[in-house]
Amino acid sequence: MLQSSLIRRPAGAAAAAMARSNGRAANGKSTPVQQMSAKDTSSMVDAAATGRRGTAKMNHNAAATARAATDAAIAAGKRVAQDAATNAALAPGSKTIAFLGFGVMAKAMAVGMQSAPNSPFGKYVLCDNNRKVLEGAASAITAAPATTTRDAEAAIVDADVIVLAVKPQGMTRLLKRLPLKENHLVVSIVAGWSIDRILSTLPERDPAKQPRVVRTMPNTPLQVGKGCTLYATSEACSEADELTVEAMFSSSGIIEPLTEAQLDAATGIAGSxxxxxxxxxxxxxxxxxxxxxxxxxxxxxxxxxxxxxxxxxxxxxxxxxxxxxxxxxxxxxxxxxxxxxxxxxxxxxxxxxxxxxxxxxxxxxxxxx
Known part of the structure; x- marks a missing residue:
């Protein structure tokens, strides 16, 4: 008898026996627990499941809210960093600009840039193969220091912005020997030279470090402060680069961003x-x-x-x-x-x-x- 009293029941059987024992009243009548139907039991199970789903949904929503808050904080941080970089890039007098070619249009650009309030360009380097052009070039720049040279490579050593303003037929020779650095922003006003053509003509470099190139199309009224300038940027360009280009031309008329495919039509109306x-x-x-x-x-x-x-x-x-x-x-x-x-x-x-x-x-x- 002692041995049989030590036999262990399965957990489920023990739970059922305890439920039956607890369900009996002292007078031997059935309690409400004994009278519970299968339907009532099912309802309780459903309610428990619904509660679990509700809790899971709340947890999911809380996690989503946390992720959204984190993403917003990261985005805000990036924006602050971008704004700081932009402000630094456009600080008055902070940039050196080198003109490779200083013909009529380049000279009009340089003169117009000087009239802009708080211009970011504090130093000008003027480069041209024509000695006569260079003789009076520096005198056109009155608001900032200006130097002249016939050596394109020397002209860009300390430059932040490089303006390509040579004749179209001279572009290949110029670009193939141009030692660009990562900080250089290249702005072209040369007709007939697309961004891809410029990039493919420059010396080979790490594909992950593509030059920042902007193709512009200014028209001749720029010379009297009434110009129309359209521009398109390469993939590597930043918002600060776009603002830099707008600072170059906005004092000489209007400037509008376009896709490069639209520049040809813009040439048809504004350029010509x-x-x-x-x-x-x-x-x-x-x-x-x-x-x-x-x-x-x-x-x-x-x-x-x-x-x-x-x-x-x-x-x-x-x-x-x-x-x-x-x-x-x-x-x-x-x-x-x-x-x-x-x-x-x-x-x-x-x-x-x-x-x-x-x-x-x-x-x-x-x-x-």
Whole structure:
């Protein structure tokens, strides 16, 4: 008998026996636990499972919130670092800029950059093969120290920004011997040279350390502070690089970022556009001379008419759409609508659209030469 009393029951059997024992009342009647149905038991199991799922969801949400907070903190930290780098990059007088080629456009850029308040460019190095160009080059820079040289490699030793401003046919020879460093930002104003073409012509380097290259397309009104400059950047460029380029051109007109594929069309209108406008003004003056006005006065009237109309389309706060300006000038049965009708009859609109298309096509061709 003693031996049989030591026999161990399975855990499940022991639990069931204890439940039966606890479920009996002193008077021998069944308790509520004994009367519980299978449905009630199932409901309890479901409730327990629901509770576990709720707890798991809460834990998941808490973890997601923690991850989001961590990501936000990391992003904020990166942004602070980027802002600090940008501020350092644009600190007044902090950069040296080297012009490789100092023709008319490069000189206009340099002169315009000096007029910018708090310019980040504190030193200029002017390089050109033409001695006559260099003779008066330094005198164009009055707001910062400027040196001249005919040696491109020497010009970029201490430079932060390098401006490629040579003629297109001189680019290959220049780029192949240009010892770029990691801190160099290369800004090209050379027509017909894409970013990929520049990168592939530069000396071979570690693929992980690609040069930072910006291709720009400024137009000639830059020389009088009314330029249009469009630019595209290589993948290695940073936000600070873009702001540096904008600091170079913003004091000489407007500057807009584009994809490189859009630069050809921009060349068709902004790059070549001044020649179309000049032809229009010349024809406008010729027409006035034919009607009896003196040549000097005719040219003056044509130029100021174009300037005034352009100002109405670009005035601060939102200028007029050209079509609205035209309609406002063309009163019913008046002189202007008769003149516009003659322009339409002679295909002026079609010719201008064709001019932009032709210039765009040629820009694309130059990239392949």
């Amino acid at each position: 556009g001044p020649s179309y406008v000049a032809l229009f003004m010349e024809a406008l003056a010729d027409g006035a001379v034919k009607q009896g006005l003196p040549r000097d006065l005719a040219i003056k009237l044509a130029a100021h008419t174009v300037e005034g109309a352009a100002a109405m389309c670009t005035e601060a706060g939102g200028g007029l759409h050209p079509a609205i300006l035209k309609d406002r000038v063309c009163s019913p049965g008046g002189t202007s609508i008769h003149g516009v009708t003659e322009l339409e009859n002679h295909g002026v609109r079609k010719a201008i659209i064709a001019a932009v298309a032709g210039a765009t096509k040629r820009s694309k061709e130059l990239n392949k030469i």
